[in-house]
Amino acid sequence: xxxxxxxxxxxxxxxxxxxxxxxxxxxxxxxxxxxxxxxxxxxxxxxxxxxxxxxxxxxxxxxxxxxxxxxxxxxxxxxxxxxxxxxxxxxxxxxxxxxxxxxxxxxxxxxxxxxxxxxxxxxxxxxxxxxxxxxxxxxxxxxxxxxxxxxxxxxxxxxxxxxxxxxxxxxxxxxxxxxxxxxxxxxxxxxxxxxxxxxxxxxxxxxxxxxxxxxxxxxxxxxxxxxxxxxxxxxxxxxxxxxxxxxxxxxxxxxxxxxxxxxxxxxxxxxxxxxxxxxxxxxxxxxxxxxxxxxxxxxxxxxxxxxxx
Numbered sequence: 001x002x003x004x005x006x007x008x009x010x011x012x013x014x015x016x017x018x019x020x021x022x023x024x025x026x027x028x029x030x031x032x033x034x035x036x037x038x039x040x041x042x043x044x045x046x047x048x049x050x051x052x053x054x055x056x057x058x059x060x061x062x063x064x065x066x067x068x069x070x071x072x073x074x075x076x077x078x079x080x081x082x083x084x085x086x087x088x089x090x091x092x093x094x095x096x097x098x099x100x101x102x103x104x105x106x107x108x109x110x111x112x113x114x115x116x117x118x119x120x121x122x123x124x125x126x127x128x129x130x131x132x133x134x135x136x137x138x139x140x141x142x143x144x145x146x147x148x149x150x151x152x153x154x155x156x157x158x159x160x161x162x163x164x165x166x167x168x169x170x171x172x173x174x175x176x177x178x179x180x181x182x183x184x185x186x187x188x189x190x191x192x193x194x195x196x197x198x199x200x201x202x203x204x205x206x207x208x209x210x211x212x213x214x215x216x217x218x219x220x221x222x223x224x225x226x227x228x229x230x231x232x233x234x235x236x237x238x239x240x241x242x243x244x245x246x247x248x249x250x251x252x253x254x255x256x257x258x259x260x261x262x263x264x265x266x267x268x269x270x271x272x273x274x275x276x277x278x279x280x281x282x283x284x285x286x287x288x289x290x291x292x293x294x295x296x297x298x299x300x301x302x303x304x305x306x307x308x309x
Contacts (some may be wrong), residue, residue: 004080005071007038008099010049012202013064017055022096028053029098070134070204076191078175079106097200099174104196108166112142112288115223115244117237118152118230126230129254130156132281133227138165140288144171145223147215154230158186159196167195170222172215173207175199198222220244227252227284231261235244245274252284254277 010032014024031052032038036045037279042064046057053060081088081100089109092100097167114137118126130152136146143166147153160167169190175197178184191197200218201211220226226244228251231237245251255277269275278284 002078002080003098004082008040008080008202009064009071010038010042011098012067012204013042013060014053015055016063016067017059021205024100025221029079067202067204071202073202074176076103076175078103081106089222091120095217095221097218097221099200099202101199101202102196103175103191105166105194106196108143108168108196109198109222113145113168113217113223114142114225114227114284114288115145116153116156116227116229117146117240118156118228119232119235119237119241120149120151121232122152122230124153124156125256125259127155127230129256129278130227131159132254132278133229133252134160134163134165135281136288137286138163140285142166142288143168145219146222147172148178148180148187149212150180150182154183155188155196156229157190159170161186161189161193164194168222169195169197170215170219171197171199171201172211173199174201174203174205177207179207179211193197195281216240218249220287223253224248225250225284225288227254228257228269229254230257231266233260235265237267238269241269242272245269245272249308250274250276252278252287255279 007017011025011029014028015022018024028218029257038049042049042060046060047100048055049060079102081102081187083098084264088248116130116133118130134144134156144156144160145168146156148157150167157167157169169187173179187197200214220240220243226241228241251274252268253266258270270277276287
């Protein structure tokens with residue numbers, strides 16, 4: 001049994017029985033935790049769970065075993081992180097995300113995470129901007145965080161893997177599914193190599209198109225910095241950049257995105273307080289690794305002047 005698996009199974013059972021009411025399910029989960037040892041399997045504590053939640057033993061058992069079968073089908077080393085764990089990201093507190101399902105290098109969550117996002121039909125300028133950003137991330141000992149979406153996100157993830165740059169891919173599906181399907185090879189390489197796959201969707205869920213919405217929110221929660229390498233005028237990533245700006249205070253754009261005067265959204269974002277324009281390699285690294293001001297006085301200041309003698 002994986003660490004935190006019993007807790008995750010309990011929560012998912014309650015989530016299903018409350019007809020996918022996250023708030024109610026987590027409230028019941030907390031009430032059960034006050035009365036029982038939720039690190040034990042649900043069948044071991046089924047009677048007190050029924051007393052607290054009002055669900056019958058039959059309802060709890062039938063739902064639990066259906067969900068557990070999906071968890072048990074995973075033959076790879078999945079890590080389950082739960083809210084309240086020492087390594088739980090502080091940025092996820094009070095967000096409604098209670099469990100993370102991961103495979104790969106979980107220690108990457110502790111690094112400075114830089115979101116690198118971009119247009120679904122990237123230009124060479126957009127690709128070059130993403131490469132500059134990722135090289136700076138590597139130099140600053142950080143990690144790139146992005147999605148497996150077609151376009152610049154996929155290109156950035158593939159480049160990071162090929163160059164040994166720590167990579168986190170946030171999924172819009174459970175861990176065993178590749179969405180989009182063309183990303184399967186990329187996801188397998190990340191999981192087995194220098195990367196980490198992160199999902200908030202448990203094994204028994206079926207991927208749906210709208211999962212991209214909570215996926216994008218999770219990425220914004222996890223990221224410490226946001227780089228928009230390229231986007232079409234009025235594209236959805238501008239809204240995500242604005243959300244990140246309002247919640248975390250700073251977004252980075254490369255000047256190449258401003259080269260087309262017809263791109264009014266990029267121009268407007270560039271003029272917003274908190275937006276930083278990056279122009280060359282090294283600009284992002286200076287932000288990720290700020291130069292410390294020397295507290296030592298200049299050597300000349302420590303020597304008496306000619307007329308001080």
